[in-house]
Amino acid sequence: MAKRKPEEKIQPHTSQLKKKQALIIGASSxxxxxxxxxxxEQGWNLILAGRNIKDLREQSSDLGIRHKIIAEPLALDLTDGKGIAKKIQSLDGVPELTVCFAGIMQDEDQARTNYETAERILTTNYNGVIHAVNPIAEMLKKEGYGVIAVVSSVAGDRGRQSNYHYGSAKAGLTAYLSGLRNYLxxxxxxxxxxxxxxxRTSMTEGMPLPGPITGSPEKIARDIWKAIRKKKNVIYTLWMWRYIMMIIRNIPEFVFKRLKL
Ligand SMILES: NC(=O)c1ccc[n+]([C@@H]2O[C@H](COP(=O)([O-])OP(=O)(O)OC[C@H]3O[C@@H](n4cnc5c(N)ncnc54)[C@H](OP(=O)(O)O)[C@@H]3O)[C@@H](O)[C@H]2O)c1
Structure with missing residues (x-):
């Protein structure tokens, strides 16, 4: 498709999201x-994508009844390679909003030594998300509007010994999203x-989380919605993580490599 002339640019805005259909990837998170x-609650119809179709069916039915919307499940496994794009392309219509939450964090010691564990972390958090987002991006490009919101992580801002397999996949994802934003x-x-x-989610269950800098899933959802409406490019949530990560990123490497982080 030829690039639009500058005067033809359509500024993305939620007022343009008329059909109000959203695709949620990793919907069980x-x-x-x-x-x-x-x-x-705001009348959006939902497609809930993830691995456990039985649970997603129940989740869809609950949302549909409670909020009087249309919600349907979509079986999607981000380790499914070429099958991922096929699933997305099989959707009936183009969801103008996609929010991707899918991701896994696994034991770092196992990732260091076990091929399957390392592969699962990299495939789910990086390759799989990209293979799901690429076809959505192409569909929205043709429509000329829409929003793609993807959950990366502060862990991608600097590799740390405690989770650098997960962190490097998220770093790659963050770079991909930056390029995609520039392209779209x-x-x-x-x-x-x-x-x-x-x-505070099932991913961090049992971990000692410092209260003042730990968010609830509801707070994160509100921050994401606010950022979508305000057309933000990158958000940290909770907000203080922007400054925490600024400090961490600026620690000189000769000091950083000696820290137990
Ligand atoms: N919790 C935190 O402190 C934190 C911090 C920074 C970033 N994040 C990121 O936030 C996102 C949500 O995490 P969460 O904390 O809510 O964890 P969660 O409850 O464990 O949710 C992870 C989601 O990813 C889905 N998923 C995993 N592997 C998949 C696969 N192969 N194909 C499709 N879906 C798959 C899971 O679906 P199933 O039901 O199929 O397992 C689940 O819906 C993740 O991307 C995570 O990396 C979390």
Whole structure:
């Protein structure tokens, strides 16, 4: 498709999201559940994508009844290679909003020594998300509007010994989203990168989380929605993580390599 002339640019704005259909990838995540309720309360119809179709069916039915919207499940496994794009392309219509929450964090010692674990972390957090987002981006490009919001992580801002397999996949994802935002801007499609710090979810269950800098899934969902409406490019949630990561990124490498982080 030829690039739009500057005067033809369509600025992405939620007022353009008329059909109000959103695709939620990783819909079983606690943050995604909070986001789904927030969107459904405002009349958005939802497609809930993830691996466990039985649970997603129940989740869809609950949302549909509670909020009087249309919610449907979509079986999607981000380790499914070429099958991912096929699933997305099989959608009936183009969801003008996609929010991707899918991701996994696994034991770092195992990732260092076990091929399958390392592969699962990299494939789910990086390759899989990209293979799901690419076809959505192409569909929205043709429409000339829409929003793609993807949850990356502060862990991608600097590799640390405690989770550098996960962190490097998220760093790659953050770079991909930056490029995608740059690519889609002139087509009127907005890309939001979401970088949560600590969030109380099943992923962090049992971990000692510092209260003041730990968010609830509901707070993260509200921050994401606010960022979509305000056309933010990159958000940290909770907000103080922007400054925490600024400090961490600026520690000189000769000091950083000696720290136990
Ligand atoms: N919790 C935190 O402190 C924190 C901090 C920064 C960033 N994040 C990011 O936030 C996002 C949501 O995480 P969460 O904390 O809410 O964790 P969570 O509850 O464990 O949710 C992870 C989601 O990813 C989905 N998923 C995992 N592997 C998948 C695959 N192969 N194909 C499709 N979906 C798959 C899970 O679906 P299933 O039901 O199929 O397992 C689940 O919906 C993740 O991207 C995570 O990296 C979390």
């Amino acid at each position: 606690d943050m995604a559940v909070a986001m789904s309720h927030l969107l459904a 801007y002139s087509y009127g499609v907005h890309v939001l990168t979401i970088k949560p710090g600590f969030v």
